[in-house]
Amino acid sequence: MAGAVQPADVVIVGGGIIGCSVALELAERGVRPLVVERDSVGSHASGFAFGELLPWWGRGIPGPLYEFGQRCLAIQLDLQPSLKDRTGIDTGFRLTDALSVVVTQEDHDTLLRRYRWLAERGAPVEWLDGPALRAIEPRLAPGLAEGLHVGHVGVLEAYRYLLAVAQAAERQGAVIRHGSVAGVCLDGDRAVAVRVGDEIVPCGAVVIAAGPWSGDAADWLSIPVPVRPLKGQIVRLQMDGSPLSTYVGWRDYYAITKADGLLWTGSTEEDAGFDDTPTATGRDEILLGLSRVMPEVAGAGIEGHTACLRPLAADGLPIVGRAPNQANVYIATGTGRSGLLLAPGIGRAIADLIVDGSADWDIAPFTPARFR
Ligand SMILES: Cc1cc2nc3c(=O)[nH]c(=O)nc-3n(C[C@H](O)[C@H](O)[C@H](O)COP(=O)(O)OP(=O)(O)OC[C@H]3O[C@@H](n4cnc5c(N)ncnc54)[C@H](O)[C@@H]3O)c2cc1C
Structure with a gap:
């Protein structure tokens, strides 16, 4: 039907490396993610970053980012060659x-x-x-x-890495579209749709992965998102x-x-x-x-x-997990200087939470509820 808006299983706000990594992980689990990006994929930090994956020091180390970063680098060792096989894009890793x-x-x-x-x-x-x-x-x-x-x-080369993840996600069934998310429609403790310009896009869950703009979600959800x-x-x-x-x-x-x-x-x-x-x-x-x-x-x-x-x-650690007052809204941001390194781990953790209800990762230190 012309003009009809298709519901998505999960709407992901933001087509940076975090949003695209969540999309890839969800699509691999058979979920239909819709990534909504208001500029173009790679037009912000994820496309312009330096490109080093350094899990040894930085904010959160010593601290909870040490183990998480090590695990993320281990995933990258498998992910990078597989991106090339799947998309033909060499990330230069x-x-x-x-x-x-x-x-x-x-x-x-x-x-x-x-x-x-x-x-x-x-x-x-x-x-x-x-x-x-x-x-x-x-x-x-x-x-x-x-x-x-x-x-x-x-x-690695940041822009090529982002393109490869985005393309791999699309090949797996994810949709990436242009649009600016202006709000989340709530029904009690559940999100039922997102507002993209004048459109209402129904969905089963929402992931906020809007990089430094993720703080906009504080108004949408009535919770603090101090980024x-x-x-x-x-x-x-x-x-x-x-x-x-x-x-x-x-x-x-x-x-x-x-x-x-x-x-x-x-x-x-x-x-x-x-x-x-x-x-x-x-x-x-x-x-x-x-x-x-x-x-x-x-x-x-x-x-x-x-x-x-x-x-x-606000405390220098990523914000990864379910929003404290919503059953089906997730936040994935706050990656500071290490977003390229951490992206596949965050993608997996959020996809686990959405699909299985719990993550095979210790993400408790990163919970959005810590700012309540
Ligand atoms: C100079 C510099 C060097 C860096 N070097 C490295 C490095 O070497 N290694 C490393 O691991 N990390 C590095 N980083 C950090 C890394 O770039 C970030 O942590 C990471 O890119 C964040 O990804 P993101 O997807 O959260 O955000 P972004 O890349 O900012 O993507 C967020 C996207 O959301 C979109 N968006 C926002 N609001 C909306 C809305 N309402 N509707 C629709 N779309 C929206 C934006 O347009 C944007 O494209 C560097 C950062 C900088 C600044």
Whole structure:
């Protein structure tokens, strides 16, 4: 019937890596998901992210994100080749190492604590002196005296990863459509439809995966969804000589040579609201920071400069689970700096909750109910 709106089993608000990963997992379980994306797939952080899958440190580690991140990287090892088989899209996934270097006494204390904590858990870490660091990466500054080396870090191309997940989900039966979700229609403690522009789209369940915009759902559902945008910038450089042999980081700044042959450098953490414009201040902050540990960065040519917005929850942990006051509404956001890494685990956990009523994962620390 012309103009009729088909009901979906599950409507997913947001076509970023989280929404598309939930869609893929649901479609693989025989559920018909409808992803509603108001811009285009990959037009926000999921398409512009740096592309490292690093489960060793960051917000929530030490803490509940350690085990979860490890499990997510393990899934990625199977998922990445299977995406290529299923869609023909090569995400450029590979495993590499990371060096995190010491410049100040404060860095020394932080990294040594991190090293000991990881070593106690059997992580593939080493504490290296300056010559050992430079034997791995000769471009490091001669004055650097110490640093942490960790193995088992994933690298991929973010945009291609998102496209591959979206396409795999579609091939499995998911539908991805354009539209802006303006609200959720509730009947008691159940969602019965979503409002997409002027349309009412009936559904059996709703997943809020709207990245830094997920806070809009607070009004729709009358619960707190405390997520804010945390802006980050990336600068791509043309640097002479051989590619960087590994991922190099100092504090929040990091660099690696990507598949395009450029040195990708990042990143800032800025509270700039929903403004995602790249700025000269952000660019200079990254280049100055990295040139302290890799002086050649200062003379490299700038080939590209982007900015995008991470979804960050009030306590820095992801928000994953059922909404506390609704039987069939789920929230999947707040992934901060690690959304690419965490996406397949979050996708599985939400699909388990929807299909089986419980998840084979410890997602209790991420429950949306913690903000009540
Ligand atoms: C500079 C930078 C570098 C990063 N590097 C890495 C990295 O190397 N590794 C890593 O793991 N993570 C990284 N991240 C983090 C990662 O990008 C994010 O955690 C992840 O992309 C969040 O995915 P998402 O799907 O939740 O959000 P998004 O990608 O923002 O997608 C949300 C989507 O929802 C849509 N939407 C919002 N509201 C509505 C609505 N009402 N109706 C319909 N659609 C709507 C938006 O248009 C958007 O497309 C980086 C982030 C930044 C900023």
